[in-house]
Amino acid sequence: MRGLMTTRRSVIGGGVAMGLVGAAGVPLAAPPPRVADLVADLVARMTPEEKAGQLTVMNDPFRWRPGGVNPGDFDSDQARTAAEIRAGRLGALFNGIGASGARAVQRIAVEESRLGIPLLFAADILHGLRTVFPVPLAEAASFDPDLAERTARAAAREGGASGVHQTYAPMVDIGRDQRWGRVVEGSGEDVLLGSRMAAARVRGFQGTSLADPLSLLATPKHFAAYGAAESGLDYAAADLSERQLREIYLPPFRAAFDAGALSAMSGFNTINGIPATANRELLTGILREEWGFAGFVVADYTADIELIAHGFAEDGRDAARLAMLAGIDMVMMSDLYVTHLPGLVAEGAVPMGRLDEAVTRVLSVKSALGLFEDPYRGGDPEVERREIGGADIRALAREAGRRSAVLLRNEGVLPLRRDQRIALIGPLADGTLNAVGPWSIFADHERVVAIEQGLRAALASPDLLVTVRGCEVEAPIPGGIREAIAAAKAADVVVLVAGEHALMSAEAESRVRIDVPAAQRLLAGALAATGKPLVVLLKCGRALELSGAISAADAILVTWFLGSEEGHAVADLLFGAASPSGRLPVSFPIRSGQQPYYYAHLPTGRPETRESSAYKARFREAPNRALYPFGHGLGYATVTYSAPRLSADSLGRDGEITAAVTIANTGDVDAEELVQLYIRDRVARISRPVRVLLDFQRHRIVAGGTAEARFTLRRDNLLYLGPDGRPEVEPGSFDLWIAPDAESGRPTRFRLLP
Numbered sequence: 001m002r003g004l005m006t007t008r009r010s011v012i013g014g015g016v017a018m019g020l021v022g023a024a025g026v027p028l029a030a031p032p033p034r035v036a037d038l039v040a041d042l043v044a045r046m047t048p049e050e051k052a053g054q055l056t057v058m059n060d061p062f063r064w065r066p067g068g069v070n071p072g073d074f075d076s077d078q079a080r081t082a083a084e085i086r087a088g089r090l091g092a093l094f095n096g097i098g099a100s101g102a103r104a105v106q107r108i109a110v111e112e113s114r115l116g117i118p119l120l121f122a123a124d125i126l127h128g129l130r131t132v133f134p135v136p137l138a139e140a141a142s143f144d145p146d147l148a149e150r151t152a153r154a155a156a157r158e159g160g161a162s163g164v165h166q167t168y169a170p171m172v173d174i175g176r177d178q179r180w181g182r183v184v185e186g187s188g189e190d191v192l193l194g195s196r197m198a199a200a201r202v203r204g205f206q207g208t209s210l211a212d213p214l215s216l217l218a219t220p221k222h223f224a225a226y227g228a229a230e231s232g233l234d235y236a237a238a239d240l241s242e243r244q245l246r247e248i249y250l251p252p253f254r255a256a257f258d259a260g261a262l263s264a265m266s267g268f269n270t271i272n273g274i275p276a277t278a279n280r281e282l283l284t285g286i287l288r289e290e291w292g293f294a295g296f297v298v299a300d301y302t303a304d305i306e307l308i309a310h311g312f313a314e315d316g317r318d319a320a321r322l323a324m325l326a327g328i329d330m331v332m333m334s335d336l337y338v339t340h341l342p343g344l345v346a347e348g349a350v351p352m353g354r355l356d357e358a359v360t361r362v363l364s365v366k367s368a369l370g371l372f373e374d375p376y377r378g379g380d381p382e383v384e385r386r387e388i389g390g391a392d393i394r395a396l397a398r399e400a401g402r403r404s405a406v407l408l409r410n411e412g413v414l415p416l417r418r419d420q421r422i423a424l425i426g427p428l429a430d431g432t433l434n435a436v437g438p439w440s441i442f443a444d445h446e447r448v449v450a451i452e453q454g455l456r457a458a459l460a461s462p463d464l465l466v467t468v469r470g471c472e473v474e475a476p477i478p479g480g481i482r483e484a485i486a487a488a489k490a491a492d493v494v495v496l497v498a499g500e501h502a503l504m505s506a507e508a509e510s511r512v513r514i515d516v517p518a519a520q521r522l523l524a525g526a527l528a529a530t531g532k533p534l535v536v537l538l539k540c541g542r543a544l545e546l547s548g549a550i551s552a553a554d555a556i557l558v559t560w561f562l563g564s565e566e567g568h569a570v571a572d573l574l575f576g577a578a579s580p581s582g583r584l585p586v587s588f589p590i591r592s593g594q595q596p597y598y599y600a601h602l603p604t605g606r607p608e609t610r611e612s613s614a615y616k617a618r619f620r621e622a623p624n625r626a627l628y629p630f631g632h633g634l635g636y637a638t639v640t641y642s643a644p645r646l647s648a649d650s651l652g653r654d655g656e657i658t659a660a661v662t663i664a665n666t667g668d669v670d671a672e673e674l675v676q677l678y679i680r681d682r683v684a685r686i687s688r689p690v691r692v693l694l695d696f697q698r699h700r701i702v703a704g705g706t707a708e709a710r711f712t713l714r715r716d717n718l719l720y721l722g723p724d725g726r727p728e729v730e731p732g733s734f735d736l737w738i739a740p741d742a743e744s745g746r747p748t749r750f751r752l753l754p
Contacts, residue, residue, distance in 0.1 A: 035364060035367045035368075036364075038367065038372060039360055039363045039364050039367060040360075042115060042117065042363060043356050043359055043360055043363070045115060046088075046115065046359065047088075047342075048341065048342035048345050048346070048352075048355065049087075049088065049089060049338065049342050050088035050089070050114070050115065051341070051355050051356070051358075051359045052089070052337045052338045052341040052342060052355075053084070053087070053088045053089035053090050053091050053338055054088075054091035054117065054359050054362050054363065055091065055329060055330045055331065055337045055341075055358055055359065055362060056089070056090055056091055056092070056330065056331060056334070056335070056337050056338050057090075057091065057092035057093065057094050057120070057122060057298065057330055057331070057332045057333075058081065058084075058090060058092075058093060058094075058332075058333060059093070059094065059095060059096075059333065060081075060093035060094060060095060060096025060105070060121070061077055061078045061081050061096075062078055062081070062093075062096060062101055062104070062105045063096030063097055063098040063101035063102065063105070063163070064096065064097060064098055064101075066095065066441035066442065081093075082108055085105075085108045085109050085112075085113060085119065086108060086112045086113050087113070088113050088114055088115060088117070089338050090119075090338075091117070091119065091120060091330075091362065092119060092120035092121070092122060092166075092330070093105065093119055093120075093121055093122070094121070094122040094123055094124075094166075094168070094332070095122075095123050095124060095441070096121070096123070096163075097123060097129070097159075097162040097163060097164060097442055098162060098163055098384075099161065099162060099163045099378060099379050099380055099381045099383065099384040100379070100381050101163065102121060102162075102163025102164075102376075102378050102379045103163070103376050103379030105119065105121075106118060106119055106375050106376055106379065107376075109375075110375045110376075117363070117366075118366060118371040118372065118375035120165055120166060120362075120365075120366055120369075120371070121163055121164050121165045121166070121378070122164065122165065122166035122167070122168060122217075122219075123159060123164045123166070123167060123168070123442070124167070124168050124169070124439060124441060125155050125156075125159045125164065125167040125168075125169060125216065125442070126167075126168075126169045126170070126171065126185060126439040126440075127139065127151070127155070127169075127437075127439065127440065127563065128151070128154070128155045128158070128397070128436075128440065128443070128563060128564070129155055129158040129159045129162060129164075129388075129442045130158055130162075130388050130389055130442055130443065130444040130447075131154070131155075131158060131388070131389050131393045131394060131397055131444070131447075131563075131564050132397070132436040132437075132440045132443045132448070132563040132564045133151040133154070133155065133396075133397050133400045133401075133563045133564075134151075134400050134401055134404040134437075134560060134561065134562045134563050135184050135185070135437040135438065135439070135505075135541055135560055135561045135563075136170065136171060136184070136185050136186055136187060136197075136201075137175075137183060137184045137185070137186060137187065137188060137541060137542070137560065137585060137586070138404040138405075138437075138560030138561065138562060138582075139151065139187075139197075139400060139404050140186070140187035140188050140193060140194075140197050140585040141404050141405070141406050141558075141560070141582035141583055141584060141585050141633070142400070142403040142404050142581075142582055143193065143582075143583055143585075143674050143696055143698070144403060144698070145196045145197055145199070145200035146200065147399075147400055147403060148197050148200040148201050148204065149200040149201065149203050149204035150204060150396060151204065151396060151397075151400050152170070152200070152201045152202075152203075152204025152205045153204040153205070153207060154204075154392075154393045154396055154397075155167070155204075155205070155216075156204065156205045156206075156207060156214060156215055156216040157214045157387050157393070158387055158388050158389075158393070159216050160212070160213050160214040160215060160216060160377075160378050160387075161213075161214060161378065161380075161383045161384040161386070161387035161388060162378065162384055162388070163378035163379055163384075164216060164378060165216065165217060165369050165371070165377070165378065166216060166217040166219060166263060166369075167205055167216045167217070167218060167219060168219050168221060168265060168298075169201065169205070169218065169219060169221070170197070170198055170201035170202065170205075170218065170220060170221075170256065171185035171186050171220075171221050171222070172186060172187070172194060172197075172198040172220045172221070172252035172253055172255075172256055173185075173186050173221070173222055173225075173226045173227035173249070173252075173267075174186065174188075174189060174190075174191060174194055174227050174228075174248055174249055174252065175188060175189060175227045175542075175586065176189045176227065176228075176248075176596045176597075176598040177227075177229070177231070177232035177595050177596035178232070178514050178542040178543040178544075178586060178589070178595055178596075178597075179231065179232025179233070179510050179511050179512065179514055179542075179592075179595050179596075180227060180229055180232035180233075180234060180510055180542075181234055181504075181505055181506050181507060181508065181509030181510050181511070181541075181542070182226075182227070182234060182506070182507055183227075183505070183541065183542040183543075183586065184437070184438055184505040184506065184541030184542060184561075185438075185439060185507075186227065187252070187585055188584075188585030188586045188630075189585065189586050189587065189598040189599070189600075189630060190585065190598075190599075190600070190630065190693055191247070191248055191251050191252070191600075192693045192694070192695075192696075193585060193693065193696075194251075194252040195251050195252045195254075195255035196255070197252075198220060198252040198253070198255045198256040198259070199255040199256060199258065199259035200259075201218065201256075202218040202220070202256045202259040202260060202261045203259050203260070205217075205218040206218050206260055206261070210262070210368045210369050210370070211368070211369060211370030211373070212370075213370075213374070213377040213378050213383070214387065217261075217262060217263055217365065217368075217369060218256070218260075218261045218262075218263065219261070219263040219264060219265050219298065220252075220253050220256035220257070220261050220263075220264050220265070221264065221265035221266075221267070221300070222265055222266065222267030222268065222269075222276070222300060223253055223264050223265065223266050223267060223276065223282065223283070223287070223297070224245065224249050224250055224253060224267060224271070224276065224282055225238040225240060225244075225245055225249040225267065225269065225271050225276075226238070226267035226268065226269050226276070227249065228240050228244070228248075228249060228269075229269055231510075232510050232511075232595060232596070233510045234268075234507060234508050234509070234510050235268045235269065235508075236269065237269060237270045237271075237273070238269050238270065238271050238272075239272055239273075240271070240272070242725065243686070243721055243725075245271070246721060246725070247720070247721055250286070254291065257291060257293055261295065262294070262295030262296075262365050262368060263295050263296055263297070263298060263365065264287065264293070264295065264296075264297045264298070265297070265298050265299070265300055266279075266283065266297055266298070266299050266300060266303060266328060267300065267303075268300055268303055268306065270310060270312075274312070275303075275306070275307055275310045275312050276303075277299050277300075277303040277304055277306070277307060277323055277326070277328055278307055278312055278313070278319075278322040278323055278326045278328075279326055280325065280326040280327060282326075282327075283297055283326050283327030283328065284326065284327040287327065288327065294361070294364070295361060295365055296329035296330055296358070296361040296362045296365055297327055297328055297329050297330070298328075298329065298330040298331070298332055299323060299328045299330065299331045299332055299334070300332060301332050301333050302332070302333050302334055303331075303332070304319050304320065304323040304328065304331045304334050304336050304337075305319060305334050305336060307319040307322060307323065316336045316339065316340060317336075317339075317340045317343075317344065319336055320336040320337055320339070320340040320341060320344065321340070321344050321349055321350055323336075324337070324341065324344075324350050324354060324355070324358065325350065325354065329358040329361050329362060330358075330362060341355060388444075389444060389447060394564070394565060397563050397564045397565040397569075398565035398568050398569050398572070399569075400562075400563065400565075400569075401562035401563055401565050401566055401568070401569025401570070402569045402572050402573060402578045402581075403581055403582060404560060404562060404582050405557055405558060405559050405560070405562065405569070405570070405573055405580055405582050406557070406558040406580065406582040406583060406584055406632075406633045407555070407556070407557050407558075407573075407580035407582075407633060407634040407635065408538075408556040408557070408558060408584075408588070408628050408632065408633070408634070409553065409554075409555055409556040409634070410554075410555045410634055410636075411554045411555065412554075413493065413533045413535060413554040413555045414535065414555045414557075414574065414576075414636070415573075415574060415575055415576030415636060416493060416535075416574050416575055416576075417575070418458060418459055418460045418575055419459075419460045419464070420464065420491075420492040420493055421464050421466075421490070421491045421492045421493075422455065422459070422464060422465050422466070422491055422492070422493055422494075422495055423466050423467075423468065423484075423487040423488045423490070423491035423493075423494045423495070423532075424451070424452055424455060424465055424466065424467045424468075424495050424497070425467070425468045425469075425470045425484045425487060425488065425494060425495070425496050425497070425523070425527065426469070426470055426471075426496050426497035426498050426520065426523070426537075427469050427470065427471060427472050427473045427497075427501075427520070428451075428473065428497040428498065428499065428501060428539045429450070429451045429452050429467060429497040429537075430450050430451070430452040430453075430467065431450060431501075432445040432448035432450055433445070433501075433502045433503075434450070434501055434502050434539060434561065435448050435449070435450045435451070435561065435562065435563065435564070435566040435567065436448055436502070436561060436563055436564060436566075437502045437505070437541060437560070437561025437563070438502050438503060438505060438506035438507070438541065438561070439506070439507075440502075440561075440563075443564065444564070447564060448564050448566075449564065449565055449566060449567035449568050450566065450567050451497055451537065451559075451566060451567050451570050452465070452467055452567065453567045454566065454567020454568045454569070454570055454571040455495070455567065455570070455571050455574070457567075457568070457571065458568075458571035458572075458574075458575055466487050466490070466491065468480075468483050468484045468487045469484075470483070470484035470523045471519040471520060471522070471523045472519060473500075473501045473504075473517060473519070473520070474517040474518075474519060475519050476519045476522070480523070481522070481523055481526045484523060484526065484527060485526055485527070485530060488527050488530045488532050489530055489532070491532060492532070492533075493532060493533045493534075493535060494527050494530070494532050494533065494534050494535065495535045495537060495574070496523070496524055496527060496534060496535070496536050496537070496550075496553070497536075497537045497539060497559075498516050498520045498523075498524060498536055498537070498538060498539065498550060499516055499520070499538045499539035499540045499544065500516075500539055500540045500541060500542075500544070501539070502541075502561055504541070505540060505541020505542050505561075506541070511542075512592075513545070513592045514542060514543065514544050514545055514589075514592045514595065515544060515545040515546075515547065515592060516538075516544060516545075516546070516547075516550055520550075521547070521548055521549070521550060524536070524548065524549040524550045524553070525548055525549040527549070528549035528552065528553070533554045534549070534553045534554050534555075535553065535554060535555045535556075535557070535574070536550055536553040536555070536556045536557070537557050537559045537570065538550075538556055538557065538558045538559060539559060539560070539561065540558065540560060541560065541561060542586065543584070543586040543587060543588040543589060544588065545588075545589055545590070545591055545592045545627075546588065546627060551627070557570075557573065557574075557580065558582070558584075576636065576669075579635040579636040579637065579669060579670070579671065579672065580633065580634065580635055580636070581633070581635060581672040581674070581698075582633050583631050583632060583633035583674045583741070584628060584629070584630055584631060584632050584633060584741075585630070586598075586630065587599055587626040587628070587629055587630045587742070588626055588627045588628040588629075588632075589622075589626060589627060590622040590623070590625070590626070590627045591619070591621055591622045593619065593621070593622075594619065594622065594624075597626065598630070599626070599629055599630040599631075599690075599691060599742035599743065600689040600690070600691060600692055600693070600742075601689060601690060602687050602688075602689055602690070603687060603689075603690050604617040608623055608624055625743060626743065629741045629742045629743040629744075630741065630742040630743075631674070631676050631693075631739075631740065631741035631742045632740070632741040633674070633740075633741075635671050635672065635673075636667065636669050636671075637665050637666070637667030637668070637669050637670065637671035637701075637703065638665070638666045638667045639663055639664065639665055639666070639667075639671050639673050639701065639740070640663070640664045640666060641661055641662075641663055641738065641739065641740065641745065641746075642661055642662040642663075642664075643661075643746050643748065644659055644660065644661045644736060644737065644738040644745075644746065644747075644748045645659070645660045645661065645748075646658070646659055646660075646736070646748060646750055647659075647660075648750070649749075649750050649751065650750060650751045650752070650753050651713065651714075651715060651750055651751070651752050651753060652715075652753050653715055653753065653754070654715070655714075655715075656712050656713060656714045657712075657713045657714075657750060658710055658711070658712055658713075659677065659710070659711045659712075659713055659736055659738060659748075660708055660709065660710045660711075660738075661675065661708070661709050661738040662706055662707070662708055663675060663699060663701060663706065663707050663708075663709060664701075664705075664706045665701040665702065665703055665704060665705055665706070666704070667703060668703050668704075669703055670700065670701065670702050670703055671700070671701045671703075672698060672699070672700050672701075673698070673699050673700075673701060673707075673740070674696055674697075674698055674740070675696065675697045675698075675699055675709040675738060675740070676693060676695075676696045676737075676738070676739055676740065676741065676742070677693070677694045677695045677696065677711045677736070677737070677738055678691040678692060678693055678694065678736070678737040678738075678739065678742065678745070679691070679692055679694055679713075679717075679718070679734050679735065679736050679737075680692070680734065680735040680747075681718065681720070681729070681732070681734055682732060682733040682734060682735060682749075683730070683732045683733065684720065684729075684730055684732070685722060685723055685728075685730065686720065686721070686722065686723060688720060691737065691742055693742070694711070694713070694717055695711050697709055697711070709738060711738070713736075715729065715752065718734065718752060729752065730752075731751070731752050731753055731754045732751065732752060733749055733750075733751055733752075734749065734750055734751070734752060735747040735748070735749055736748050736749070736750060
């Protein structure tokens with residue numbers, strides 16, 4: 001049983017003077033004296049050019065790194081980069097991996113530069129390095145912060161062993177518009193779930209000590225409101241109120257910093273007309289002055305240069321000045337700081353104190369990572385061989401895949417038998433990229449188990465599986481449907497792998513229509529017409545509109561992009577070795593045009609009811625609800641809920657109420673049920689959402705058994721930001737649900753007393 005007060009305070013409460021924050025989130029008043037003296041001595045000896053160099057991170061041209069991740073216009077060659085390191089004009093490299101290479105490159109900085117300051121090596125390790133775990137949105141479907149912490153820890157082990165010190169993760173942006181391609185990188189639409197997963201991932205990446213060579217500095221991104229992009233268009237403006245910013249988009253960041261994150265990345269977007277990369281109110285006012293954040297802020301890829309295109313900076317010199325004064329401590333793939341900061345400081349346009357402040361932050365974090373004591377951490381090839389792809393990490397990837405899939409619908413066809421003849425059809429069944437998904441840039445594709453491979457290995461005989469492509473992801477194949485129909489007719493059951501390919505849900509991949517492409521819908525209709533049982537495995541990195549034969553399939557299992565062990569994880573679920581236990585972290589709409597749709601929306605004066613839809617808040621083509629709501633997910637057992645019970649019908653100022661429900665497993669297999677607690681403030685000075693998730697618990701219930709879920713509710717759990725921006729709550733009535741999703745359940749009511 002868990003009370004709620006701590007969680008709500010951590011995401012809404014006021015700032016805490018953090019100083020240099022440890023990996024466990026323990027605030028320290030100041031860096032240890034030895035560290036402070038070391039850093040101060042270095043800063044005093046540095047030239048302005050060397051200081052600007054410490055604030056610059058560029059692509060790593062020395063070690064293996066993936067291609068096609070970011071624009072290549074700014075890539076540098078090895079000779080030029082080595083010269084910049086020797087001259088002290090470069091402090092960090094990113095997206096190169098390899099232990100022996102890390103040692104060789106670090107030697108240039110430590111032994112051949114004037115001051116010998118170690119380089120910081122960063123990488124985009126969002127959901128695994130060589131071993132890939134489910135994409136973050138999928139992992140959020142587990143509703144299991146402990147699982148997220150364990151997978152982040154495993155990713156840190158592989159990354160640290162490969163000579164990486166910092167990960168540009170977790171992405172903690174709230175995603176409420178499914179047209180936005182980067183929904184896949186976060187934890188979905190809910191503030192509480194997003195905050196808990198953010199904190200868990202920071203703890204996992206950073207471990208118990210940042211100085212551990214197998215730990216990674218976490219970098220929550222993209223600060224802030226990047227997920228509020230207009231029309232879901234990536235890089236577009238965010239125009240939102242102070243209330244929305246603080247109640248929805250900031251809490252996951254606060255949770256990540258409270259968990260100990262010592263770096264942050266700014267967003268590409270503007271917020272109410274001011275680019276995040278030049279937003280002093282955000283980067284200094286909130287982050288530093290309110291929250292006491294002591295780490296450093298890195299701008300996203302060329303985001304400082306983009307201030308010019310935003311119409312906010314006149315030229316590169318102006319952009320460097322604005323970014324530095326706003327609170328950007330490090331720029332990425334940009335030479336604006338090394339080119340312009342020395343002159344800006346000399347002219348008085350940027351105070352030397354601000355430059356020293358930024359350098360001190362970066363060097364303090366390098367010290368926290370142990371780089372001054374062991375600059376060659378992560379440079380041991382033997383440790384790299386031992387840690388990469390170990391049996392325990394592979395087992396964790398398989399477990400995470402099983403726990404992340406969501407069963408939307410099952411008309412009795414699942415689980416399958418291992419002796420059935422299966423026609424595996426669709427363009428997404430056999431590719432390793434479509435198993436690991438976006439931002440899996442370092443994946444070991446030779447060890448990725450795709451769906452076809454996993455199913456074939458699990459069947460009584462591999463000959464029971466026939467595979468047919470049927471169509472391409474977004475285009476037909478001549479004769480493809482005819483071949484698919486023939487395979488379906490010869491099988492006992494059809495498994496159709498449909499949806500988005502890995503690069504349709506990613507950065508710069510916003511979609512106007514969030515549906516399954518037409519070629520696949522046509523294929524699904526032809527397969528359904530055969531009359532054979534149809535199971536859809538839905539590949540996606542966002543909620544999708546489902547229609548036609550896909551929405552009417554006998555079973556729909558959302559398999560997202562489940563990582564290196566996807567095939568084995570999916571086979572475990574299809575054949576009943578495990579029961580699906582994931583729940584939706586995003587609302588699946590009835591139609592694409594409902595976007596942005598999320599369960600915690602504000603009420604309207606004319607809500608649609610079962611009795612009346614005329615002149616009510618609805619669309620001509622669809623009601624104002626989800627096809628599959630947030631929190632929805634089935635298992636192989638049937639679970640029922642009693643009406644919620646309250647220990648009292650009123651809550652005093654310093655009191656508490658216990659809310660309980662009995663959940664019964666009426667099936668013949670064990671169940672794992674996610675029990676969700678929601679409330680609604682019926683009357684407030686600011687209109688409140690129709691439901692808000694306050695807590696969730698997992699309960700294992702044996703076949704035919706029951707369990708009791710109990711939640712403790714206190715006044716602090718009911719706080720919201722009042723008209724003056726301060727947490728408050730008025731006496732009055734509250735509805736409470738204990739339910740399996742955000743749109744079902746029987747409410748009960750209690751009163752908050754003065």
